[in-house]
Amino acid sequence: MLQIHLIRNEAEDVIKKLQIKNFDAKEIVENLLNVDVKRRSTQKKLDDTLAESNAIAKEIGNLFKSGKQSEANELRSKTTELKQLVKDLQEELNNLENEQNNLLVQLPNVPHESVPAGKTSEDNEIVSQEGDIGELSTDALPHWELTSKYDVIDFELGTKITGAGFPVYKGKGAKLQRALISFFLDQAIEAGYVEYQPPLLVNEASAYATGQLPDKDGQMYHVPLDNLYLIPTAEVPVTNFYRDIILQEDQLPIKSTAYSVCFRREAGSYGKDVRGLNRLHQFDKVEIVQVTTPEKSYDTLEEMLAYVSGILRKLELPFRVAKLCGGDLSFASAMTYDMEVYSAAQKRWLEVSSISNFVTFQSNRMKLRYRDKNGKTTLAHTLNGSALALPRILAALLENNQTPEGIKIPEALVPYTGFDIID
RNA sequence: GGAGAGAUGGCCGAGUGGUCGAAGGCGCACGCCUGGAAAGUGUGUAUACCUCACAAGGGUAUCGAGGGUUCGAAUCCCUCUCUCUCCGCCA
Numbered sequence: 359m360l361q362i363h364l365i366r367n368e369a370e371d372v373i374k375k376l377q378i379k380n381f382d383a384k385e386i387v388e389n390l391l392n393v394d395v396k397r398r399s400t401q402k403k404l405d406d407t408l409a410e411s412n413a414i415a416k417e418i419g420n421l422f423k424s425g426k427q428s429e430a431n432e433l434r435s436k437t438t439e440l441k442q443l444v445k446d447l448q449e450e451l452n453n454l455e456n457e458q459n460n461l462l463v464q465l466p467n468v469p470h471e472s473v474p475a476g477k478t479s480e481d482n483e484i485v486s487q488e489g490d491i492g493e494l495s496t497d498a499l500p501h502w503e504l505t506s507k508y509d510v511i512d513f514e515l516g517t518k519i520t521g522a523g524f525p526v527y528k529g530k531g532a533k534l535q536r537a538l539i540s541f542f543l544d545q546a547i548e549a550g551y552v553e554y555q556p557p558l559l560v561n562e563a564s565a566y567a568t569g570q571l572p573d574k575d576g577q578m579y580h581v582p583l584d585n586l587y588l589i590p591t592a593e594v595p596v597t598n599f600y601r602d603i604i605l606q607e608d609q610l611p612i613k614s615t616a617y618s619v620c621f622r623r624e625a626g627s628y629g630k631d632v633r634g635l636n637r638l639h640q641f642d643k644v645e646i647v648q649v650t651t652p653e654k655s656y657d658t659l660e661e662m663l664a665y666v667s668g669i670l671r672k673l674e675l676p677f678r679v680a681k682l683c684g685g686d687l688s689f690a691s692a693m694t695y696d697m698e699v700y701s702a703a704q705k706r707w708l709e710v711s712s713i714s715n716f717v718t719f720q721s722n723r724m725k726l727r728y729r730d731k732n733g734k735t736t737l738a739h740t741l742n743g744s745a746l747a748l749p750r751i752l753a754a755l756l757e758n759n760q761t762p763e764g765i766k767i768p769e770a771l772v773p774y775t776g777f778d779i780i781d
Numbered sequence: 782g783g784a785g786a787g788a789u790g791g792c793c794g795a796g797u798g799g800u801c802g803a804a805g806g807c808g809c810a811c812g813c814c815u816g817g818a819a820a821g822u823g824u825g826u827a828u829a830c831c832u833c834a835c836a837a838g839g840g841u842a843u844c845g846a847g848g849g850u851u852c853g854a855a856u857c858c859c860u861c862u863c864u865c866u867c868c869g870c871c872a
Contacts, residue, residue, distance in 0.1 A: 398832090399831095402841095404831095404841075405842085411852080415851095415852050416799075420800090435852090725828095733810095
């Protein structure tokens with residue numbers, strides 16, 4: 359959520375920058391400016407009225423004490439009209455605050471000035487690419503055929519017991535999953551992240567704080583009986599650790615990592631996009647989260663990008679990095695890098711990580727602040743990234759490493775799997 | 782699920798209708814003391830919004846959350862949430 363000060367002081371600039379996201383903010387901003395003025399004058403009136411009745415109450419107390427009953431009673435009658443006024447003003451203020459909040463929540467985060475214009479993922483800027491995307495032989499199989507050929511994932515079994523998008527991993531497939539999770543976590547720990555195992559269900563306040571609510575409530579599984587949401591990513595619980603907290607500057611940066619199962623309803627896609635492991639309702643992911651200062655957050659973004667690149671190198675997967683254009687940027691993000699690995703058999707790039715700087719968009723909503731050297735409380739910056747999402751990594755490993763003898767396991771993973779080939 | 786107790790500032794802990802944003806202690810910051818340190822000692826030490834120059838100063842709100850009684854509530858009443866103890870159930 360953007361801060362009202364920003365709208366108040368830089369309305370034109372906000373409108374202009376949101377155009378990069380193809381978002382027409384003009385009307386909302388105008389309404390906000392209006393409401394803001396009304397809100398402030400109402401608050402002033404209310405405060406003044408309250409100050410007056412506080413003063414009278416105090417005086418009545420003094421009069422009673424000095425035994426001047428009649429004078430006290432006289433004053434008492436005077437407060438009845440003030441009471442009604444307070445009530446009215448309070449209600450008005452409440453309405454205006456709600457109105458302001460409802461408007462504010464509709465505005466996406468302002469993109470960083472370096473974010474390229476553009477509408478779709480076609481317009482993303484490819485900033486780097488590395489690794490060999492060499493040709494596979496013509497009889498190379500897509501992963502959804504390899505999984506049944508080697509009996510490592512049973513999609514139908516998952517459909518039977520739950521539904522489409524809930525695969526059952528089996529044998530070496532299950533072990534490979536477990537190996538990847540351990541590998542990713544160990545890498546993150548080595549890079550200075552603290553490992554957490556968060557709850558997989560969160561309450562409404564948490565889902566709101568990281569921006570899943572109210573914008574994307576249809577994308578989460580909801581448990582109405584307890585009003586809890588299944589997390590779409592570990593980002594939600596982990597970032598919420600710091601909700602309503604004031605940190606000391608020397609505690610920053612905070613680097614957290616968590617493995618979690620992720621649940622996504624993801625309505626609306628079809629065809630090859632959802633085939634096999636490409637898009638699931640339940641999948642595994644290791645997430646990295648950082649909380650840092652405004653001065654450092656963009657350096658941190660680069661650091662996280664370098665970190666994830668390192669993992670992909672160790673997995674020997676060809677990958678490229680895309681800087682998202684305005685139109686492809688998520689609601690809450692100011693700047694995002696997508697990491698994509700090449701799926702040799704599908705001949706397409708698969709997104710395996712998305713690393714974003716949210717600047718103060720999340721911290722404002724969740725009141726995550728720190729006290730700087732001068733003792734001033736300031737909103738912290740939050741960032742997160744996948745490191746990494748399992749299914750598409752698995753898909754790429756299966757496809758890219760297929761040989762007549764079987765599927766080769768990259769060297770870095772062998773200590774974790776205990777085998778070097780799936781055959 | 783049943784019964785009971787409780788929720789106060791960074792922490793501990795007082796406070797049952799007015800002088801309480803809140804005693805006292807601890808912690809922390811700065812100063813004094815000291816050759817240096819400890820001890821001692823002095824001062825300060827919440828957040829948000831409004832006014833305003835995002836200064837100083839001032840106003841308002843906040844003692845788990847929301848509502849009510851009252852001229853006036855941390856203190857009384859109602860609802861909710863959470864925590865703890867005992868019982869039950871249970872991986």
